[in-house]
Amino acid sequence: MTTENTVEKQQAIWSVVRQIPSGKVCTYGKVAELAGLPGYSRYVGYALKQLSKDSQLPWHRVINSRGMISFPVGSERYLTQRQRLLDESIYFDRQRVNLRQFLWPDENHR
DNA sequence: TTAGTGACCGACT
DNA sequence: CAGTCGGCCACTA
Numbered sequence: 001m002t003t004e005n006t007v008e009k010q011q012a013i014w015s016v017v018r019q020i021p022s023g024k025v026c027t028y029g030k031v032a033e034l035a036g037l038p039g040y041s042r043y044v045g046y047a048l049k050q051l052s053k054d055s056q057l058p059w060h061r062v063i064n065s066r067g068m069i070s071f072p073v074g075s076e077r078y079l080t081q082r083q084r085l086l087d088e089s090i091y092f093d094r095q096r097v098n099l100r101q102f103l104w105p106d107e108n109h110r
Numbered sequence: 111t112t113a114g115t116g117a118c119c120g121a122c123t
Numbered sequence: 124c125a126g127t128c129g130g131c132c133a134c135t136a
Binding site for chain 1: 118
Binding site: 112113115116118120121122123 | 136
């Protein structure tokens with residue numbers, strides 16, 4: 001049996017990513033958790049990689065737990081993601097996003 | 111079938 | 124503080 005529920009997992013992940021509001025970001029681990037797949041953080045990256053280039057999914061709002069873009073700095077995909085975030089007024093301190101300020105869902109109510 | 115890899119993460123040196 | 128090391132899962136050679 002070929003892993004057929006793989007599709008369901010990917011859809012669950014995409015479903016979560018779709019809900020990230022503009023101007024906010026979410027981490028791979030958090031997306032996995034919200035999708036009901038704790039521990040699948042790594043798989044989230046794989047799922048996003050499957051997206052077609054003209055996908056409407058806001059994949060750029062997903063970054064790693066350190067608040068950084070998980071592409072090699074300076075690479076084309078890095079620059080694309082960074083520019084899209086800047087367009088949504090998500091700012092970088094060096095190459096880092098302030099998760100305290102932009103993380104969604106906002107559970108960091110101090 | 112085994113070993114290596116990746117848009118990750120947290121604990122542990 | 125930085126670097127390493129397992130653990131996580133699916134895919135590929």
